[in-house]
Structure formats: structure tokens, C-alpha cells
Amino acid sequence: MNLKRFVFLTLAFFVLLEIFLRFYQIEALSYFRSLKVIHQYNPNYFVGLKPNTRVYIKHYTGKWEGEFSINSLGLRNLEEADPNLKKILCLGDSLVMGFGVSDKETFCYLLNEKFKQHGYQFLNAGVDGLGSWGYYQRLKELLERVNQIDTVLLFVSPNDFTMPEVFLQRGILPDDVVEKKRLEDPQKKFFDTAQFVLTDWFYSFYVIKLTVKQMLLKFAIIKAELQIELEKTKNSTFINYIKESFLLPSKLKECIPKEEKKEIYKTLGSSYNAPQKILFSKPQQCPEEVPSSILKECRDFPKEIPDLPEFTKKAYQNILELSLKHHFRLIVVILPMQIEEIYCNNINQYHPLRMYALQAKQYFEKNQIEVWDLMENTKTLCKQNEYGITDHFIPEDGHLTKLGNVWVSENLYNYLVKYLGDR
Amino acid sequence: MLFNSLHFFVFILIVIPVFFLLPERYQRYWLLIVSFYFYAVFKFIYIFLLLYSIIISYVSIYYIDKSKNIRIKKIFLWIGVIGNLLVLLVFKYSVQLYDILNFLLGFEPCNKEYIQPPNIILPMGISFYCLQSISAIVDVYRGLVEKPKNILYYALYLSFFPQLVAGPILRSKDLLKQFYLGKKFDLQNFRSGLFQVCLGLFKKTLIADQISPYVDQVFSAPWEYHSISMWIAVFLFSLQIYGDFAGYSDIAIGITRIMGYDLPQNFNRPFFSKTMGEFWRRWHISFSSWLRDYVYIPLGGSRVHAFRMYVNLFLTMLISGLWHGAGWNYLIWGGLHGMFLLGERLFLSIQFIKRLGEKLPEWLIAFVGIAYTYSVFSFTFFLFRAKPLVFPETNFTASPLDVGWYMILRALIPSEGKIVIPSLQYFVLIFALFIVEYWMEHEDKKIYIKNFIKSDYLYIVAGVILFTCLTIYSVTVSQPFVYFQF
Numbered sequence: 001m002n003l004k005r006f007v008f009l010t011l012a013f014f015v016l017l018e019i020f021l022r023f024y025q026i027e028a029l030s031y032f033r034s035l036k037v038i039h040q041y042n043p044n045y046f047v048g049l050k051p052n053t054r055v056y057i058k059h060y061t062g063k064w065e066g067e068f069s070i071n072s073l074g075l076r077n078l079e080e081a082d083p084n085l086k087k088i089l090c091l092g093d094s095l096v097m098g099f100g101v102s103d104k105e106t107f108c109y110l111l112n113e114k115f116k117q118h119g120y121q122f123l124n125a126g127v128d129g130l131g132s133w134g135y136y137q138r139l140k141e142l143l144e145r146v147n148q149i150d151t152v153l154l155f156v157s158p159n160d161f162t163m164p165e166v167f168l169q170r171g172i173l174p175d176d177v178v179e180k181k182r183l184e185d186p187q188k189k190f191f192d193t194a195q196f197v198l199t200d201w202f203y204s205f206y207v208i209k210l211t212v213k214q215m216l217l218k219f220a221i222i223k224a225e226l227q228i229e230l231e232k233t234k235n236s237t238f239i240n241y242i243k244e245s246f247l248l249p250s251k252l253k254e255c256i257p258k259e260e261k262k263e264i265y266k267t268l269g270s271s272y273n274a275p276q277k278i279l280f281s282k283p284q285q286c287p288e289e290v291p292s293s294i295l296k297e298c299r300d301f302p303k304e305i306p307d308l309p310e311f312t313k314k315a316y317q318n319i320l321e322l323s324l325k326h327h328f329r330l331i332v333v334i335l336p337m338q339i340e341e342i343y344c345n346n347i348n349q350y351h352p353l354r355m356y357a358l359q360a361k362q363y364f365e366k367n368q369i370e371v372w373d374l375m376e377n378t379k380t381l382c383k384q385n386e387y388g389i390t391d392h393f394i395p396e397d398g399h400l401t402k403l404g405n406v407w408v409s410e411n412l413y414n415y416l417v418k419y420l421g422d423r
Numbered sequence: 424m425l426f427n428s429l430h431f432f433v434f435i436l437i438v439i440p441v442f443f444l445l446p447e448r449y450q451r452y453w454l455l456i457v458s459f460y461f462y463a464v465f466k467f468i469y470i471f472l473l474l475y476s477i478i479i480s481y482v483s484i485y486y487i488d489k490s491k492n493i494r495i496k497k498i499f500l501w502i503g504v505i506g507n508l509l510v511l512l513v514f515k516y517s518v519q520l521y522d523i524l525n526f527l528l529g530f531e532p533c534n535k536e537y538i539q540p541p542n543i544i545l546p547m548g549i550s551f552y553c554l555q556s557i558s559a560i561v562d563v564y565r566g567l568v569e570k571p572k573n574i575l576y577y578a579l580y581l582s583f584f585p586q587l588v589a590g591p592i593l594r595s596k597d598l599l600k601q602f603y604l605g606k607k608f609d610l611q612n613f614r615s616g617l618f619q620v621c622l623g624l625f626k627k628t629l630i631a632d633q634i635s636p637y638v639d640q641v642f643s644a645p646w647e648y649h650s651i652s653m654w655i656a657v658f659l660f661s662l663q664i665y666g667d668f669a670g671y672s673d674i675a676i677g678i679t680r681i682m683g684y685d686l687p688q689n690f691n692r693p694f695f696s697k698t699m700g701e702f703w704r705r706w707h708i709s710f711s712s713w714l715r716d717y718v719y720i721p722l723g724g725s726r727v728h729a730f731r732m733y734v735n736l737f738l739t740m741l742i743s744g745l746w747h748g749a750g751w752n753y754l755i756w757g758g759l760h761g762m763f764l765l766g767e768r769l770f771l772s773i774q775f776i777k778r779l780g781e782k783l784p785e786w787l788i789a790f791v792g793i794a795y796t797y798s799v800f801s802f803t804f805f806l807f808r809a810k811p812l813v814f815p816e817t818n819f820t821a822s823p824l825d826v827g828w829y830m831i832l833r834a835l836i837p838s839e840g841k842i843v844i845p846s847l848q849y850f851v852l853i854f855a856l857f858i859v860e861y862w863m864e865h866e867d868k869k870i871y872i873k874n875f876i877k878s879d880y881l882y883i884v885a886g887v888i889l890f891t892c893l894t895i896y897s898v899t900v901s902q903p904f905v906y907f908q909f
Contacts, residue, residue, distance in 0.1 A: 009879060013886045020887055024848050026633065028899045060899065207894050214897035218429055233467075241468070255533035256819040264814040264821050264829055267646040271839030272815060 017204040028060040032210055033203065038068055041196050045137040046182065047129055049074045049097075063394055064401075066102025073145060076124040077103050079112070081146045085121040088416075089142065091135050092155030093175070095337060096126025100399040107400070110409035115416065120150070131160045131175025132315035133183075139319060143326050151329045151419075153412075154319065158337050161312040162356040170220040180311045280391045280403075286382035287346040288389060298344035298351055305358045313363065320367060331419070332364045332371045335408060337398065342378045342389050372415045374408065381407060424464040426674045427628055429896045434461070435678065442682055447605020451579055454602075461584035462548070469546045472510060473582055476549075479506035480556040481577045484563045488570035496564060503560035507553040515550065516749045517543055548588035550746060552581050554713055559595040561717055568596045576602055585675035589668070591689040591709035598686070606683030616681035618876050621888045622859070623673025628892045630852055631666030634659050637845045642808055645830050646815060652843045653805075653834035659845065660808050661801040662853060665694065668707065692860045697792025698771070699763045699799055710746075714739050733768075737761035747807070752823040756806045763799050805830045 021029065034057045042048035049070045058065040069078045076097050081087065090096045090108035098106030112122035125142055127134070135154060143149060159167075161176045182189045199206035233241055290298065308316070323330040334357045336342045344351035354375075361371050381389045392404035400408065424430050438457050445453055463470050483503025487496045512520065521540035530537045559580070562568045571577040580599050586592075641648050641656035648656075672689035679686050689709050696702035703711050715724075722735040737758070744757015770776060780788060809827035811820045821829070862868040875881060 005879070009882055009886075012883045013890075016883055017887045017890060020891065024629070024852065025846070026629075026891070026895060027636070028895060032898060207890075211890075211894045211897045215429060218897060222430070229467075255531070255537075257533065260817065260819065261821070261825065263817045264825060265832070267815065268829070268832055269836050269838045271649075271841075272646040 014202075014204055017207075018202060021203045021207060027058075029207060029210075031058060031060045033206065034068075036200065036206055038070065040074075040200070041193060044141060045127070045130060045134040046179070046192070047196070048127055048138075049076065054078070063397065064100045066105065069103050073123075073142070074127075076106060076126065077109055079121075081123060082121050083147055085116075085119060086148050086150040087146060088115070088120055088122050088151045088153065089125045089139070089149060090122060090153050090155065091139060092126045093130045093134075093157045093160070094126065094128030095157060095335065095400060096124060096155050097128050098124070098126070098400075098405065099128055100394045100397065101402050101405055105402045105405050107405040107409040107412065110405065111412060111416065114409075114413060115420075118420070120420070126155070129175060131157075131179050132312045132319075133176055133179045136315045136318045136322070139322060143322065149326065149328045151331060152319075152323070153331050153333050155333050155335060156357065156360040158353065158356050160356065161309050162359075164353060166224070169224075170217055176309065176312050176315070280387040282385050283382055283388040284385065286384050286388075287379050288343075288382055290343040290347060294340050294343045294351070297340065298347065298349040301350040302355075302358070305355070305362050308359050308363050316363060316367075320369070330369055332360065332369055333412070334361065334371065334373045334375060336375050336378050336381070337393075339389055339393060341375070342381060345375055345378050372412070374411050377411050380411070424461055426671060427624070427632075427892065427896060429893070430464065432893055432896070439678075439681060443606075443608045447607075450605055451575070451602050454583065455575065455579045458579065458582040458584040458587060462582065462587055465547045465588075469548075472514075472546055472549060473552065476507055476510060476552055476556050477574070477578045477581050479503060480560055480581070481571070481574045483560050484570050484577070487560070487564050500560060500564045504557050507556045507560075510549055511553050514543055515545055516745075517541060519749050551590045551592055552587065554592050554710075554717075554746075555581060558592070558713060558717060562595055568594075568599070571595070571599055572603065583679075585678045586686065589671045589675075590707070591672055591675065591686060592713050593686065593709065598684070601684050609683060612683055613681050614876050614881060616677040616679075617885050618872075618881060619673050619677030619680060621677075621885045623670040623675075623677060624892045625670070625852075625888055626666040626673065626856065627670030628895055629888070630849070630856060631663045631670060632895075633849055633852075634663045634666070634845065637843050638663055638808070641843055642810065642826075642830075643812070645812075645826070645833055647840050648833075648838075649840040649842045650834050650836070650838045652841060653830055654801075655843050655845075657801045657804045657808070657834075658797075660804045661797065664804075665690075666856075669693075692864050694797060694857070695793065695860070695864055696796045697789060698767055699760065699796055700767060702796050702800060703760075703764070710743075714743055718742055733765050736764055736768075740764060750823055752806045752809055752827050755824065756803050759803045759806070805834070 034055050038050055038053055038055060038057075039047050040050040051070055051072050051074045054067070054069045056065070057068050068076075070076060071078050071080050073081060075081075088111075090111075096106075096108060098108070103109060106124060108122050108124040108126070115122060123142075123146065125138055127138060130138060139152065157175075159174055161174050163172060163174045182192060195209065199209050232244075236244065307313070319330065322328075336345070338351075338353045341351040341354040341357075345354070357373070357375065361373065364371050378389075381392055387403060392401055392407055393399065394401055424434060434457070438453075442450055442453055459470060459473075462473060480503050483499045483506070486499040487503075490496050490499070518540040521538055525531075525538055528536075528538075559568075559577070563570055571580065576599060579602055580593070580595060581587075583593075583598070638656050638660045641652050645653065669690040676686045676688065687709065689707060691705040691708060693702050693705040696705050719735055719739045722738060723731060724735065725732050727735070738761075740761030741754060741757045743760070744753045744755070747753045747756070771780075806824070806827035809823040809830065811823055812826050813820050814829075859872070862871050
């Protein structure tokens with residue numbers, strides 16, 4: 001094949017792919033694409049939200065769907081900053097931004113609704129993917145554009161500077177590590193920027209990037225699953241292995257009296273408005289029993305807590321300096337974000353995934369910054385026969401569900417009433 | 424491993440180049456190894472079932488071939504056939520056997536004595552390779568084919584990965600001998616195979632999988648939907664199952680063609696059929712012809728009295744229904760098809776209808792025939808696609824038969840509810856698919872396809888389809904093929 005023909009074929013491939021993808025809105029790809037189009041390149045913190053955007057996002061397997069709007073300042077929700085009101089900023093990553101819920105379901109929005117009448121406006125400054133350095137840059141930018149910032153609630157996130165081992169193995173790094181690499185290596189910054197912009201312009205480039213990333217991730221997952229299957233064969237006798245392989249737990253045939261069977265025809269001819277499906281786990285007892293796989297990882301609290309990474313400390317230091325310079329109050333909030341740590345916390349034990357919170361808490365308390373640790377209230381994540389811990393988080397995703405956001409807003413409300421009342 | 428998965432993409436990128444790089448005498452060993460690997464990925468333990476079928480069938484074939492005594496031949500024929508049917512009975516039909524046993528003993532689920540059936544997993548592909556084994560044994564018994572050279576060839580014939588889990592159900596005369604010869608890479612085979620693979624992926628991933636959410640939502644809560652939605656769901660399901668199953672066959676045939684083997688076609692554009700009889704000659708051909716040769720003809724076929732022939736036909740369709748699934752709804756589905764086949768034959772044998780057919784313009788007959796066939800085929804899916812459901816305000820699980828019947832009533836009695844409207848772009852792709860099929864159907868139009876396969880455009884279009892599919896598999900969980908459950 002000569003070069004000319006090869007170039008022609010490649011170009012034609014890209015053109016056709018671009019046309020095809022834009023025409024044929026494949027649900028799964030549309031979901032990822034809509035996540036892409038709400039973002040834009042930001043020279044300071046790499047990825048921000050695209051101002052004045054409004055899209056409806058629908059997860060392709062129905063895990064969540066909702067309105068995603070961004071105002072002119074690049075803040076979630078269309079409401080603009082009111083120059084006459086004192087502002088309280090919710091600063092954080094995706095968990096603050098409200099990944100997985102609609103605009104009006106984010107906890108920052110819910111708090112805004114509650115405190116507006118008291119003269120406070122809550123602004124959602126969360127952007128997914130930000131780390132500590134990103135928070136600093138984002139805050140700096142907003143301080144220049146928004147007046148009367150009274151308080152900044154800084155939500156420390158588990159993946160700002162730490163990452164569970166299983167994700168590290170899959171090549172997923174903490175946000176601060178990625179940001180540091182970008183700052184230190186201009187070449188990486190250039191490539192990251194070029195890739196971000198090109199994937200924004202061309203659907204086909206975006207899809208190629210997505211595929212490569214997901215493939216690497218999938219292979220890491222397959223490897224881990226194979227290991228689990230191998231473990232299974234090792235730990236089981238041959239007969240048991242065969243039984244487990246072919247026999248499922250027995251499904252008992254139901255006894256249905258004949259006259260009851262007719263009940264299914266009741267809805268014929270009508271439009272049946274089925275009651276909203278209740279998907280909550282309905283736990284029989286509270287606090288819930290700790291699953292055995294998690295229980296074995298629960299332990300006593302560590303006596304010594306390591307220092308934060310230098311890069312993270314520097315970012316926090318800069319935020320502290322901003323608070324002095326611009327006279328706003330900084331409050332650090334730690335949310336229960338990983339079910340493992342919540343289960344262990346409920347039996348007054350510690351889970352290694354909680355280390356990030358302890359580290360951040362230690363740092364800020366040393367610097368006399370108030371820390372609101374919502375982990376203290378995790379027992380209220382369970383209500384007998386209604387909902388349990390897992391109902392607050394999107395499965396296999398970990399972001400807060402609508403219920404999770406309500407829980408956070410209610411708990412923060414109590415802290416805020418006290419805090420604002422004291423002043 | 425599913426054809427529509429990342430794993431398979433990588434698998435095939437290794438299997439085919441290595442196949443051609445190996446000396447010809449080792450190619451078959453390579454295929455055998457990778458076929459077992461392909462099957463083991465579903466679940467390692469399934470391999471033992473496959474080995475069981477290989478051994479019992481080969482031993483039967485060996486003695487049928489070796490023995491001169493007709494009685495011994497017959498004994499081994501039955502050993503082989505029953506040995507394979509036993510796998511199906513245990514793994515596929517045990518629940519129904521328990522149902523029958525309970526019925527005979529007069530036990531109802533409400534009785535204490537009721538014998539609860541075990542919940543056994545249905546291993547992938549047994550419905551296909553057990554039938555394939557039976558055909559191989561019977562063909563040797565009938566003297567139609569020679570015994571395979573050795574057990575390794577037989578093992579490869581049964582486990583050959585492209586057709587292992589969802590057919591086509593191959594006859595030993597079609598495939599076995601092809602393994603005796605080595606294969607060399609051939610660009611023409613590659614191009615034509617690539618075309619077929621892409622056509623299959625297009626049908627499966629870009630049509631069937633995209634339609635399935637619309638079908639699923641109606642079948643998972645029919646009481647919420649309008650009568651029209653019931654019809655939309657079944658009409659869409661016919662397209663979905665066609666995309667799904669014909670897509671699988673296309674991928675299988677395409678891959679084998681790239682490797683230089685030739686498989687007979689399994690679907691011959693069934694949606695152009697004008698009668699149900701024609702439909703069954705075009706749909707899942709390898710299975711219909713299996714039924715014809717190993718069920719219908721042994722029952723007496725068409726060489727008997729007309730009444731007996733109709734009974735044979737009906738029985739064959741009942742068996743076809745049962746093969747598709749171990750449930751009473753499938754049995755009735757098969758029965759319905761049987762009834763339409765009978766009715767159709769009777770109707771078309773009326774002199775007046777025959778004469779009318781000669782007078783009417785061809786296009787009108789084609790239009791009415793195709794619309795009738797598509798409607799009947801779709802209508803029967805109410806029973807076929809139904810799954811157990813818990814209806815609102817009841818606290819029991821309705822059986823697929825009850826659900827299917829409920830949906831038929833809901834489709835016929837005007838009922839209020841939500842209306843399902845799939846996006847327009849799906850129809851554009853379906854339309855594109857039927858244009859391609861139309862060209863393939865007509866001799867004078869076939870040239871378009873041939874020219875396309877010869878041109879560089881093939882690579883561009885194949886690249887787009889392969890890449891889009893790869894992307895979909897990497898971001899989602901692959902949708903299993905509908906026919907895997909049978």
C-alpha cells in the first residue's frame with residue numbers, strides 16, 4: 001500500500017467515523033460525550049465547567065439522570081451570584097459539584113434554599129477532578145470575580161492526595177499527583193491540553209481516547225477477577241467447585257392459588273400508574289451489620305498519622321493565605337464517602353481508607369482551622385426498614401445519590417445554624 | 424467469551440495471525456487449543472461437558488463404523504444419541520421434568536409433598552453442540568459420511584470456536600473434511616470474511632443492542648404501556664432477535680472464511696419471506712434442516728398420508744419450540760408456528776386461492792406475503808420473549824406463559840399507558856441494512872456488494888464499524904446474545 005493511499009484511507013476513516021458518531025447517538029457514548037461537553041479547558045486548574053451550559057445527562061444503564069446547568073461563572077446551577085448577599089462557597093470536587101444528581105438535588109443547592117432568606121447565598125464551586133491544588137486555583141479565580149465571600153467550606157475528598165491500592169494498580173492516580181506532574185513537566189501539560197482541546201472538537205478523537213482509557217481499565221479489572229476465580233478453585237474441594245459451578249441457590253416454586261392468578265388481569269385496559277419503585281435496601285436493623293469482607297479490614301485507630309504530601313500542604317497553605325488576605329472564614333468539611341470507613345466507624349473502628357481524612361484533619365487543626373467531621377453522624381445513614389448506608393451512594397460509582405445529598409445538607413444545616421448563629 | 428467483547432477482539436487478533444504463521448499440519452491443533460480456551464472463558468468447568476459429548480459421540484461413531492453387525496450399530500447409535508440428549512435433559516429440561524413428575528403424582532406447589540426442582544445452570548452452547556453430535560452420529564450410521572480420521576478431528580469439529588455456542592449447527596460433511604487440509608492466507612477470503620464480520624457486528628451491536636432497551640422496558644412492566652406499545656415491542660423484538668442471531672452467525676461465518684474455511688449460510692434474509700413456510704427455510708437454516716433430517720423425516724416426513732404429514736409437521740414445530748427454551752410458553756410458541764404452517768398449506772392448496780395468486784400482480788403478493796409473515800412471526804414473540812414478572816399489587820411471580828397471555832390481551836384490548844417511540848436514527852440503520860440485504864437478494868444487484876468488497880471503501884467502512892463496536896464494548900458491559908440461552 002503506498003503512502004498516498006494510506007493517508008487517504010486514514011483520513012476517510014476519520015471523516016466517516018466523525019459523521020457516523022454525530023448522526024448515530026449511541027446511548028452509552030452519548031452519556032460520556034455529554035460529560036465531556038460540560039467541561040472546558042482552564043489554564044489554571046486544567047478542567048473547569050463550561051459557562052452558560054445546560055444539558056440533560058442520562059446514564060446509559062439508568063444509574064442516574066438529571067439536569068446539569070452551569071451559570072456564567074462556571075458554577076453548577078443557573079442561579080447567578082447575587083451582589084447583595086453574603087456568599088458561602090462550597091469548594092470541592094465531583095462530590096460537591098453533584099455528579100450523579102440533578103441541579104436541584106445537590107446539597108449545596110439544598111443549603112442555598114434554606115439560607116437564602118437569612119441573607120446567605122451558597123455557591124457551588126465544585127468541579128470534578130480537582131485536587132487540593134485545583135481548589136486553590138479555583139478559589140483564587142472566584143475571589144476575583146465574586147464579591148462578599150464570607151465563608152468557604154472546603155470539602156476534602158478521598159482521592160485528592162490518596163488513592164486505594166486497587167485503583168493505583170489500575171493506573172489511577174490521586175488528583176494532586178496528576179496536577180503536580182503537569183506543573184513540573186511542561187511537555188505533559190502541552191499534550192494534556194492538546195488532547196483535551198482536540199477531543200472537545202472532534203467526537204472521533206474523544207471516542208478514541210475513551211476507548212484506550214477504558215480498555216486499559218478493563219484489562220486491569222479482568223486480571224483482578226481472574227485472580228479471584230483462581231483463589232476460589234484453590235480454596236474449594238473439587239466436588240464443591242463443581243456444585244458451586246452448576247447449581248444456583250434453589251428457587252422455590254411459589255404456591256399461587258388459582259383465583260389469585262386472575263389478579264394480574266386487573267390492569268388490563270387501564271393505564272396503571274405504578275408507584276415509584278422503592279429501591280432502598282430496607283435494612284432490618286440499625287446500625288447495619290458490617291459485611292464480613294469489610295469487618296476483617298476494620299481495626300483500631302492508628303496512633304501516628306503521617307504528614308500530608310508536600311505538594312498538598314503547599315496548596316492548603318496557599319488557601320490559608322488567601323483566607324487571611326481576603327478575610328473569609330475557611331471551614332474544612334469531611335464527608336463520609338466510602339462505605340468501608342462508614343461501616344467500621346459505626347463500630348467505633350477505623351478503616352485504612354479513612355487515612356486521608358485523618359491526615360487532612362491533623363493538618364488543619366494544627367493550623368487552627370475549624371473542621372466539621374460528618375463521620376461523627378454516620379449512624380443516621382440508616383433508618384430501620386427504610387434505607388441504609390449503601391442507598392446514599394451510587395452503586396459502583398460512589399458518588400452521593402439524591403438521598404446522600406439530602407443527608408449531607410441536613411447534617412451540614414445543623415453545623416451551619418450553630419456557626420452562623422454564633423456570629 | 425462473547426463475540427461482542429473486548430476479550431474477543433484481542434483473542435481474534437492473536438488467533439488468526441498465529442493460525443497462518445503456523446505450519447499447516449499444526450493449524451488444527453492450534454484451533455483446538457484456542458477453541459477450548461474460548462469455551463473455558465465462560466466457565467472453566469463447562470469444558471468437561473464438552474469433553475463428555477466429544478468422547479461419547481466419538482466412541483459411538485467409532486463402533487458404528489467398525490461393526491458390521493446392524494444390531495451393534497444400532498446399540499451404539501442409541502448410546503450416542505441418548506448420551507447427548509441426557510446432557511440436554513439434565514441441564515436444560517430438569518425443571519420441566521420435575522413439573523411433569525409433580526403433575527403425574529398430583530402434587531401442586533401449594534402441597535407439602537411438592538418436589539422442588541433443583542436450580543441448575545444452563546451451560547452455554549449445549550443446545551447447539553449436542554444437536555451437532557447427534558447429527559454426526561446419525562450421519563455415520565446412515566452411511567452418509569465417513570468416520571472422522573481420529574478423535575482430535577472430531578473434537579475440533581464439535582468445539583470449533585466460531586460456531587461452538589450459537590451455531591450454525593454444522594454437519595460433519597460440511598466441515599470435517601475441511602480440517603484435513605491446511606490453509607493459506609487469501610486476500611479475497613479476507614475481504615469477504617471481513618465484510619461478513621462487519622455486517623454481523625452491525626446487526627448485533629448497532630441494531631439489536633440499541634433496540635433492546637425499548638423492548639426490555641415494555642416486557643419488564645407491560646401494565647404501564649399502551650396497547651400500541653405492545654405491538655411496537657414485539658415488532659421491534661423480531662428485528663432485535665434477527666440482528667442478534669443472524670449477526671452472530673455472520674460473525675462466525677466471516678471469521679471462518681478469513682481462516683479459509685467455508686460454512687453454509689444460516690440466515691437467508693428471512694424478512695423477505697412471503698409465507699411462514701418460506702420463512703423457516705430462510706431462518707436459522709442449520710436448525711430447520713436439522714429438524715427436517717433428524718426429526719421430521721424419521722417421523723415419516725411428507726411421504727405419508729396428508730393427515731399424518733400435518734401431524735408430523737406440527738410435532739416438529741413443537742420440538743422446535745421446546746428446543747428454544749424449556750418452558751411451556753416455548754412449547755406453545757412452537758405449536759403456534761406449527762398451526763400457522765398447517766393453516767398456510769391448507770389455505771394455499773385451495774384452488775380459488777391458487778388461481779387468484781396467478782392473477783394478482785407480483786408486487787402485491789410480495790407485499791401482502793411479507794407483511795403477513797413479519798406480523799405472524801412478531802405476534803408469536805409475545806409468548807417467546809415473556810419473562811417471569813411480579814405484577815403490581817400481587818405478591819407472586821407470574822410465569823412467562825401468564826405474562827405472554829396478559830400482553831396478548833393488552834395488545835388486543837385497547838389499553839391506556841405509555842407509548843414507546845424509538846429514535847429515528849435506528850430506523851435509518853435498519854433501512855440501510857435492508858437495502859444491503861435487498862442487493863444481496865437480487866442477482867442483478869449483487870454486483871454492488873461484490874464491487875464494494877473489492878474496493879478500498881470496505882476498509883473504511885469496516886474500520887468505522889469495528890472501531891465503534893470496540894468503543895461500545897470498552898465503555899459498556901457486552902449484551903449477551905439472545906440465542907445463548909437456548
